[in-house]
Amino acid sequence: MRHTGSAGFDTYYRRAIQLADAMRLCQDDLPAYASAAALLAVHSAISYNDAVLIGLGSRRPRSENHRAAVSALKQACTREGVDHQGIPHFEKLLSAKTDISYGEKHVDDERIAKLCTYAERFQKWEERTLQQREGRLSS
Amino acid sequence: MTVKDDTGKLTTRQREGRAINAVAELLRRKLSVPNIYLEPPASLISADVLAVDRGGAGDLHAVEIKLERDLNPFEGQRRKPSSTKELNELHRVWYAKYSEKLNVIHRQVMSMPVHFRYLAISAESFDLAFGELGHLGLFPADGIGRLGVITIKEQGEESPTAEMAVVPERFRVDPAKLKAIETKLLAKSRPDIEVRI
Numbered sequence: 001m002r003h004t005g006s007a008g009f010d011t012y013y014r015r016a017i018q019l020a021d022a023m024r025l026c027q028d029d030l031p032a033y034a035s036a037a038a039l040l041a042v043h044s045a046i047s048y049n050d051a052v053l054i055g056l057g058s059r060r061p062r063s064e065n066h067r068a069a070v071s072a073l074k075q076a077c078t079r080e081g082v083d084h085q086g087i088p089h090f091e092k093l094l095s096a097k098t099d100i101s102y103g104e105k106h107v108d109d110e111r112i113a114k115l116c117t118y119a120e121r122f123q124k125w126e127e128r129t130l131q132q133r134e135g136r137l138s139s
Numbered sequence: 140m141t142v143k144d145d146t147g148k149l150t151t152r153q154r155e156g157r158a159i160n161a162v163a164e165l166l167r168r169k170l171s172v173p174n175i176y177l178e179p180p181a182s183l184i185s186a187d188v189l190a191v192d193r194g195g196a197g198d199l200h201a202v203e204i205k206l207e208r209d210l211n212p213f214e215g216q217r218r219k220p221s222s223t224k225e226l227n228e229l230h231r232v233w234y235a236k237y238s239e240k241l242n243v244i245h246r247q248v249m250s251m252p253v254h255f256r257y258l259a260i261s262a263e264s265f266d267l268a269f270g271e272l273g274h275l276g277l278f279p280a281d282g283i284g285r286l287g288v289i290t291i292k293e294q295g296e297e298s299p300t301a302e303m304a305v306v307p308e309r310f311r312v313d314p315a316k317l318k319a320i321e322t323k324l325l326a327k328s329r330p331d332i333e334v335r336i
Contacts (some may be wrong), residue, residue, distance in 0.1 A: 017171060017193075020171055020172075021171060024168065024171070028168070085336050086336055089336075120172050120334045121334060121335065121336050123171070123172050123193075123194065123334075124172045124194040124333075124334045124335075124336050125194075125336045127172065127193045127194035127195070127196040127197070128194050128195065128196065128336070130196065131194075131195065131196035
């Protein structure tokens with residue numbers, strides 16, 4: 001059954017793409033937009049996670065609990081026979097969410113650049129996973 | 140030999156090779172985690188750079204780079220003409236050849252079986268080329284899609300840079316030709332540039 005055509009999937013997938021594209025724009029001038037890039041990295045990954053869960057036939061988690069989001073993704077991947085290669089990147093992004101959103105301490109550009117890399121790697125894994133299941137989404 | 144001397148003696152092939160890197164970098168920044176293939180097999184697509192958006196799952200973008208000296212009016216003039224008449228004649232002959240060559244290139248890039256098609260030319264020759272391309276048309280007969288134009292700025296010993304001069308629009312693609320690229324290239328070959336998972 002195809003899940004990627006559903007309204008829910010489209011909403012999360014488009015949101016994820018927009019956030020990831022905005023992150024890349026911020027990366028072009030990282031010293032000026034570092035905090036924005038970090039937030040966009042985390043939130044693009046969260047939206048990609050919601051999209052891929054729907055794509056894999058699961059529901060997106062309703063709670064704000066990050067552990068629940070990761071375990072829902074792991075369960076869906078295991079059930080559907082999808083590799084877990086991208087999940088560690090998602091975990092790293094979620095573990096940084098509190099620091100970069102609400103933390104009092106300065107987050108340096110080097111760490112933010114790493115978060116953007118994790119976001120790109122998670123995105124690549126997610127796109128590959130969806131393509132392997134559903135074919136090319138844009139043609 | 141100094142670096143400056145060295146870059147001054149580059150062949151067209153070498154200049155286009157350097158431009159390939161500049162174009163790949165432009166596409167890497169513009170697209171979303173693209174898979175980029177440098178000089179893909181000509182039997183599948185006649186292009187210098189092929190980029191597939193969204194980690195290989197999205198639209199295909201192909202760029203043909205043309206930096207031949209005879210496409211640039213500021214290069215290749217061997218001697219000063221002795222009269223205005225001779226100058227006009229030289230210009231007429233040169234322009235006819237130029238126009239013919241650009242026509243061939245235009246046909247080639249407009250027929251690339253990808254969603255986004257680009258021609259990359261030297262920044263110096265942009266004004267003239269854009270005028271000529273305007274006659275040939277940036278749009279296909281059905282109006283679906285617009286040819287993108289990228290300018291390459293060569294800066295001696297500095298790395299060349301690529302800029303989007305004309306933003307492309309999405310073309311309609313023959314599914315059979317697209318399938319051939321997908322099955323014979325994308326599914327089999329590892330990209331030259333990609334985001335590692």
